Amino acid sequence: MTALPEDRSRPIGDDDRDTAVRRLQEAYAEGRVSHEGLDERLHQVLTVKTRGELASALASLPEEKAITTSTIGAASGRIKRRGAWRVPRSLKVESAFGRVHLDLSRAVIEHSAVDIELQLGTGRAKITVPRDAIVEMEDLTTGWKDVRYKPPQGSRPGGPRIRISGAMGYGRLKIRHARR
Incomplete structure (x- = not known):
């Protein structure tokens, strides 16, 4: 059974935004994102409206670890x-x-x-x-x-x-x- 594609035009919620900010902070702490890159991406994450825009702000980050x-x-x-x-x-x-x-x-x-x-x-x-x-x-x-x-x-x-x-x-x- 294949997963249905996610609707990239769907609006994001506060939990989505909080998760994206946390992922950016973790990437910065691990040295994967520069200070300037962090500022730019945080601004982008805090202003986007849809899942597609959010995905592009997080595009080069490693996949999020599954919650255990x-x-x-x-x-x-x-x-x-x-x-x-x-x-x-x-x-x-x-x-x-x-x-x-x-x-x-x-x-x-x-x-x-x-x-x-x-x-x-x-x-x-x-x-x-x-x-x-x-x-x-x-x-x-x-x-x-x-x-x-x-x-x-x-x-x-x-x-x-x-x-x-x-x-x-x-x-x-x-x-x-x-x-x-």
Whole structure:
């Protein structure tokens, strides 16, 4: 089965633009793009409107590495991450009966977006996100209990986008923003 060709006239979104900026920054850090070339391409990426124009701005860069998913799992017991831990671009958390606590408030987040997939049976889960993070949960299904999340009042833009998806059976998910 062959893939359908991408519509190069389709408009780009913020995620596409953020990904392109990150790719340019990585290419500059690796020495593949000069300082002047970086400035020129960043201007181009920030002003283009379509996928075709974006593709031409990134034409000579190496292909983007496929996103790999890191998995944290436990049949029972606790899963806990806090402090200055490195958050992968895509994280899957699997727990049948335990508690899960992910504290991203002091974690090293190198990506503009982080995808967290929860596969939880019973037990509670708590996720603490950075103060300026944007939380999305449209792809999360819950069984018995609901999700407790209150977006902050007047949050500053510019933080990472935390996308939470997956399925929860009988536990409750609590998401809160760090106070500092």
